[in-house]
Amino acid sequence: MRCAVLGDPVAHSLSPVLHRAAYDATGLDWRYDALRVAAGGLEGLVAGLGEEWRGLSVTMPLKREALDVAAEASPVAELAGAANTLVRGTAGWSADNTDVPGAVAALRERLPSPPVVATILGGGATAASTALALCELGAGSLTLLVRSPARAAETLAAIDAHRARPAVRVGSLETDDVVGDLVVSTIPAEAQSPGLVARCAGVPALFDVVYDPWPTPLVAAAGDRPLVTGLDLLVHQAALQFSLFTGLAAPLAEMRAAGEAALGRSR
Known part of the structure; x- marks a missing residue:
């Protein structure tokens, strides 16, 4: 199975680090990449993906565009007017937004x-x-x-x-x-x-x-x-994405440790 983060720019993204750490911790033989996709290019990219593609993490400037390429959207994605997650199912791609519950979890954790x-x-x-x-x-x-x-x-x-x-x-x-x-x-x-x-x-x-x-x-x-960081948000929203993509509980501690190590810092 394959997954990726899409955006422009995207080379700086920590999403591959977090998701690959989760695969290692759970024993999944999956692949996760970073793909540069400019505004207006999401529909064409998604249309060309093979059946091995399971999930996409969507970052700027594609979050609002992601709703248009999905066959259905979760209530939170519709409410936000933006999706950071596309999951492939039997009926096609569905859009979701893990930024909202990820932010809720990060705020509860730190404040x-x-x-x-x-x-x-x-x-x-x-x-x-x-x-x-x-x-x-x-x-x-x-x-x-x-x-x-x-x-x-x-x-x-x-x-x-x-x-x-x-x-x-x-x-x-x-x-x-x-x-x-x-x-x-x-x-x-x-x-x-x-x-x-x-x-x-x-x-x-x-x-x-x-x-x-x-x-x-x-x-x-x-x-x-009290400080809530972008890494806190990224880890929590990525953990929710991992579960949506794989159906497994996310190894949150391992994902956080991988992100901290990649950035060369700890809380």
């Missing part, structure tokens, strides 16, 4: 209590998934700080469709205050300006979805505040 008020930096597909995770944990107020309000439209629609219906405000990434129990950064490290880092200093907990380069400016300034 002393669920956040009630949070600020999310960015408005793309990952922002939508983390916002929905916060909804699942009971957050009642979310602020999205973005460069362009139009970029957050799909994320706002996803939050509005969640049964929790938290209060939501959209503000400027460049100027607005960062408030709440938690700040979630879904923006690249190079976009974390000194001014933005300073505005985040008063928030008591940080979730930065980036895992490389490390530490990001926000993480470097976090001090001893």
Whole structure:
């Protein structure tokens, strides 16, 4: 059986490390690769895959595109408006989103209590998934700080469709205050300006979805505040993918250890 992570860029992805570690730990003779697929190329790639292909991990810029190539989608993928997982079944490919439950698991693992008020930096597909995770944990107020309000439209629609219906405000990434129990950064490290880092200093907990380069400016300034990392998210969402692809329980500890070793660090 074969699986792969698809995206552009994709050479930096830790997904092959995590999934291969899971195969080794469970004795599966499966193959997992990284394939560069540009925006607009997912449908053609998927159509050409042979019967040996079982699962695909989908990263940027293909997460919203993945819904269009699937015969069916899970409720969470439909809610998020994006899929990071494609699983081949007897009826074709089905789309799922393990980013949302993966973020829920990562937040529960690292934070002393669920956040009630949070600020999310960015408005793309990952922002939508983390916002929905916060909804699942009971957050009642979310602020999205973005460069362009139009970029957050799909994320706002996803939050509005969640049964929790938290209060939501959209503000400027460049100027607005960062408030709440938690700040979630879904923006690249190079976009974390000194001014933005300073505005985040008063928030008591940080979730930065980036895992490389490390530490990001926000993480470097976090001090001893509770911290949820991109590796935490990656490991939990990959473990859920592994189970969807194989039908087996994921060896979470082995996957985490492989990711830490690949990045040359530990918690």
